[in-house]
Amino acid sequence: MSKFESLPGFRAFYPEDRARLGHILDVWRRACRRHGFREWEGPVLEPLELLTAKSGDEIVRQLFNFTDKGERAVALRPEMTPTLARLVAARANALPKPIRWFAIGECYRYEKQQKGRLRAFHQLNADLLGEAGPGADAEVIALCAECLLGFGLSRDSFALRLSDRTLWFRVLASLGVPDEAAPAVLGAVDKLGRSTDAELLAQVTSALSGASADPARVLAESRRLAAVRSFAELEAAAGADPAVAARLAEWRELLSLLAGLGVGDLVRVDLGIVRGLAYYTGFVFEAFDAEGEQRALAGGGRYDGLVERMGGPAMPAVGFGMGDVTVANLLESRGLMPSYAEGPDFFVAILGADARDAALRDVAALRSAGMRVEYNLRDGRFPKLMQAAESAGARFALVYGGEEVARGVAKVRELASRSEAEVPRVDLVPAMRAVLEEGFGAVQP
RNA sequence: GUGGCUGUAGCUCAGUUGGUUAGAGCACUGGAUUGUGAUUCCGGGGGUCGCGGGUUCAAGUCCCGUCAGCCACCCCA
Known part of the structure; x- marks a missing residue:
């Protein structure tokens, strides 16, 4: 046994391990290319402020950050989207739209590891920028599905939960929730299954402080909407508000496009998914293991304001991320991980x-x-x-x-x-x- | 960041109320075997028992600390 151990959450890949990782990366890359996405890559080390500009100072706790020899505050990238936003912003006017880009890179998060979550992991990011309509959402969601189908997973072994933060914002607005309070209310919605009624009510009340809306009613209506599991239920729950009803037209278009792309059967309407991240603005989705453990495999959605916030022009965008660790766990448990040893001819x-x-x-x-x-x-x-x-x-x-x-x-x-x-x-x-x-x-x- | 469980060979594990030089199977490697491979037989390497301290005549075993792994929270870009 060696005197040295690898750092917690970091993996070494023996040749047979590297072959398994390579399989995953290959399947992702082939799927992205089939969809006309082009590969890019960015630096592993970034200025700290690029990352806090996107996610706020709270994420520093979860970063590998330090001061380099030039007194710069830097961090290993925890994701690739901030880098993407910078690259796109720098050439926003020169790039032909829509921009279909993907990246596969190792990312780092300073977190206590557990199953499916390490400190260093490979992640696929696919993004489509410059198109605001549901066609872009459909294309990205379909690509997410193809990135899993490419492993030979059966169509009933995973599914895509589809939700909509735009619709949530409009429903909350019709209940008198001001726009600036909506993300905090959605934070409570995200915890519906995990917190007690009293805690949830306290969180909603706190989010609505100073507003005229009734916290108990907002919570009750949120609970009702979060329980929606089909488009028919969604239509029924939408009520009379014309702004909410107008959004349903975009839902119909998206669902129709997804069916056309051949992944309609994989999509499950689930308004309980709101995604914790504040920067998502429209449709959001999650790929999850439909059998057994129900683990999340990928997540994404529309983030129309981000490029502008990162110093670029207004640029609609939608994308998703998928990690190698959970995918590898899934393939192992389904017997779909090839065990080929790369032998010579x-x-x-x-x-x-x-x-x-x-x-x-x-x-x-x-x-x-x-x-x-x-x-x-x-x-x-x-x-x-x-x-x-x-x-x-x-x-x-x-x-x-x-x-x-x-x-x-x-x-x-x-x-x-x-x-x-x-x-x-x-x-x-x-x-x-x-x-x-x-x-x-x-x-x- | 909080809590629970677990650390003996590359892997799976055994190791008596604390008592000789810590073992087995698999794996690796050499030979039996001077040109036809899955058997068999014999041999070899590989461990500061996660690490540090304490109790004791004596610690893999008991106590404390620490690190790591697993699990549940937190978070999930």
Whole structure:
């Protein structure tokens, strides 16, 4: 055991772990590209004030922040959205709209870790900026779904809860809640299932201090709206307020677009989702595990005011984030995590010193042709070498002994079937290319 | 940040009322085996029992502290 341990919440990735992580990142990247999103990347270390500008001073508690040698207050990025806002703001007028961008990067949060939550994790962020209509929301929600379907998850194993902070704001306004008090009331809504009635009433009362609205009525109406689980219930709950009714038209459009994009069956209306974050302004959604643990897998929504607040022009935006830790847990529990070991194409088994020179020439030739080749560094006997080839994860072994070299051939062995064929060494590269493309039959007599 | 549970080999674990030099299986590695791989046999490496202190003739074992992991809160960008 080493004297050193890794820092809490930080992971090291052995090759098999890295292969699993790579699988997740690959699936995300492919899904984003299929949707026409372009990848960007930002700095891991950012000025502290970029992060507090977005989320307020309270988040410093959850940041890896310090003062660097130039006396700058800096922090490891806890997310990528502030960086995105800065990049977009800097070229806002030059970028063709809509902007479809995604990023995959490691992010850091100074929190006490537990299941599904570490201090360093990889996160996918996908954002669509410059389009205010429901078409953008639909596109991003569909992409979120595709980023999970790409793992081979069945359509009933997860779902997307869809809610709407615009609708919440309008309902609260019709109850006499002033705009500036609405986020605090939604903070109470976010805790509906977890706090006692007395605590909730106290929180709403405090949020409404100085306003004319009746806290008990606001709480009761909020409870009713938060219980809405379908669009039909939503229509019924909307009431007579024309501002609320107008919003339902955008709901209809969004639901229709989602159906058109083929993910309508994955969406569940759930007005109980309000997202704690104050900067969300419209539709918000959460992907969650529909079986068993019901854990949250991704979250996002519309944040129309953020780019402007970060110093850019007014720019509508919608996006989501998805972390590797919860996704990995889900795939493991569903048996969907591939356990492929990245083996070489060929294991060259060198039986003796008299064959090594010829074998290494062929190793070099195969490698130059782009094939992945491993070989035994010290001479070994046949059984051990076949074991070594197997445990290396190779599909084929190439056997080099004195006999083969003397006759100018190499022996090709398919490890799984244990069948063999001989190939003249002068034809080795094209023959092995054919084996990889067409299978072992390409060299069998 | 608060609370609960748990720390013995890479992994899963055993270790007696405190008592010799801390063990097993798996894994790794070498040999039996000088060209056809899953068996078998023999050998080897790997532990300051998470770390520090205390009690004791004696601590993996009891006590305190600390760190780490897991879980629940908090938070969830």
